[in-house]
Amino acid sequence: MPHTSSALLAHLDDALRRHKDTLIDLRRDLHAHPELSWAEERTTTTVVDVLSQAGLRVRRLPKTGLVAEVGPEEGPVVALRADLDALPVDDTTSDSWKSRTPGVAHACGHDVHTAALVGAGLALASAASDQRVRLIFQPAEEVMPGGALDAIEDGVLEDTVSIFGLHCDPGLDVGVIGLREGPLTGAADSIQVVISGVGGHTSRPHLTQDLTFALGKLITELPAVLSRRLDPRAGVSLVWGQVQAGSAHNIIPSTGRAAGTIRMLDAVAWVDAEPLIRESIDQLLAPYGVESHVRYVRGVPPVVNEHRATAHLGAVVDQMLGEDQRVPIAQSLGGEDFAWYLESVPGAMARLGTRTPGGPTFDLHQGNLRIDERALSIGARLLARAAVCVPDEPHGTAGLTG
Numbered sequence: 001m002p003h004t005s006s007a008l009l010a011h012l013d014d015a016l017r018r019h020k021d022t023l024i025d026l027r028r029d030l031h032a033h034p035e036l037s038w039a040e041e042r043t044t045t046t047v048v049d050v051l052s053q054a055g056l057r058v059r060r061l062p063k064t065g066l067v068a069e070v071g072p073e074e075g076p077v078v079a080l081r082a083d084l085d086a087l088p089v090d091d092t093t094s095d096s097w098k099s100r101t102p103g104v105a106h107a108c109g110h111d112v113h114t115a116a117l118v119g120a121g122l123a124l125a126s127a128a129s130d131q132r133v134r135l136i137f138q139p140a141e142e143v144m145p146g147g148a149l150d151a152i153e154d155g156v157l158e159d160t161v162s163i164f165g166l167h168c169d170p171g172l173d174v175g176v177i178g179l180r181e182g183p184l185t186g187a188a189d190s191i192q193v194v195i196s197g198v199g200g201h202t203s204r205p206h207l208t209q210d211l212t213f214a215l216g217k218l219i220t221e222l223p224a225v226l227s228r229r230l231d232p233r234a235g236v237s238l239v240w241g242q243v244q245a246g247s248a249h250n251i252i253p254s255t256g257r258a259a260g261t262i263r264m265l266d267a268v269a270w271v272d273a274e275p276l277i278r279e280s281i282d283q284l285l286a287p288y289g290v291e292s293h294v295r296y297v298r299g300v301p302p303v304v305n306e307h308r309a310t311a312h313l314g315a316v317v318d319q320m321l322g323e324d325q326r327v328p329i330a331q332s333l334g335g336e337d338f339a340w341y342l343e344s345v346p347g348a349m350a351r352l353g354t355r356t357p358g359g360p361t362f363d364l365h366q367g368n369l370r371i372d373e374r375a376l377s378i379g380a381r382l383l384a385r386a387a388v389c390v391p392d393e394p395h396g397t398a399g400l401t402g
């Protein structure tokens with residue numbers, strides 16, 4: 001179990017009780033004013049104002065986002081990270097704080113992550129800990145390869161010895177924390193294939209390259225090819241999210257496109273995927289005589305929770321909520337650019353339960369996502385304690401591997 005002074009822990013808890021309503025108001029404000037990746041101007045300013053007024057040392061990142069520090073100005077850093085951006089989906093809830101921006105919503109819970117990290121910062125600022133803690137409010141998590149790379153280039157990991165984060169999990173009850181040592185998420189890339197050829201009348205496909213037929217073969221055959229060319233244990237999944245071709249029922253179009261994501265559980269397969277996919281596209285389209293242009297964007301590697309950091313988070317959860325509130329979770333195929341931080345420093349990401357016990361289970365990236373707002377204080381408390389609690393030796397990880 002991690003140890004630190006009981007007075008410091010009590011001070012953190014008392015501060016978070018005092019800021020409970022502040023965090024709820026902040027989260028609702030952010031939820032009502034969502035901003036897409038690299039456009040988080042209002043969100044950044046809002047967080048800067050709150051933390052600056054609390055006395056934290058704050059600096060803006062070059063585009064959007066910010067970094068704030070609390071504790072000594074020198075020495076090793078424990079970093080805590082939240083993401084700021086929203087998704088291009090409609091908010092379909094009926095809450096009074098639903099999105100006021102058509103077509104944009106916090107459907108992945110980043111408003112929760114941000115408010116929880118603000119809460120951790122406010123608590124740490126009043127606790128007078130001798131641990132130097134850096135709060136990273138990162139932009140553009142929802143686009144590949146993610147805003148984490150820009151933040152790292154700007155030096156957010158300087159002097160950092162460990163980093164922690166959390167992500168909403170609407171499949172877990174509020175008060176429950178999910179942990180997993182090792183791979184937590186999958187690798188994720190994006191792909192867009194634009195094909196072109198001679199169009200014409202649907203009555204004479206032999207005088208065209210029947211682009212729509214070729215596009216159909218591509219979107220059905222490429223996932224099947226990958227399932228036979230890559231190790232099935234890698235869990236490769238190619239799913240198309242957009243397919244577009246043509247404007248009339250009796251005209252074979254001259255252009256079409258398909259776009260989607262490639263996800264996999266294994267980092268080795270991730271390295272091999274792009275050249276194989278490009279080769280397979282050429283081979284699948286060759287019989288139809290169409291030309292193709294492939295835009296392949298390497299996204300993020302898997303989030304791999306480090307052994308000691310995961311054990312530390314587990315011990316903090318046990319101390320804070322009780323062992324029965326810590327549950328093992330399975331690896332997902334979701335992509336998360338927190339992975340880039342973990343390639344440089346050890347750390348771990350936890351799953352924060354947001355479902356009201358007995359209530360409906362929502363899914364991420366859906367406009368109807370709702371969270372139990374008690375998760376805000378729980379997330380803030382977990383992050384704050386993870387930063388200042390001193391881990392005991394040795395670290396155990398029983399029950400953390402899913």
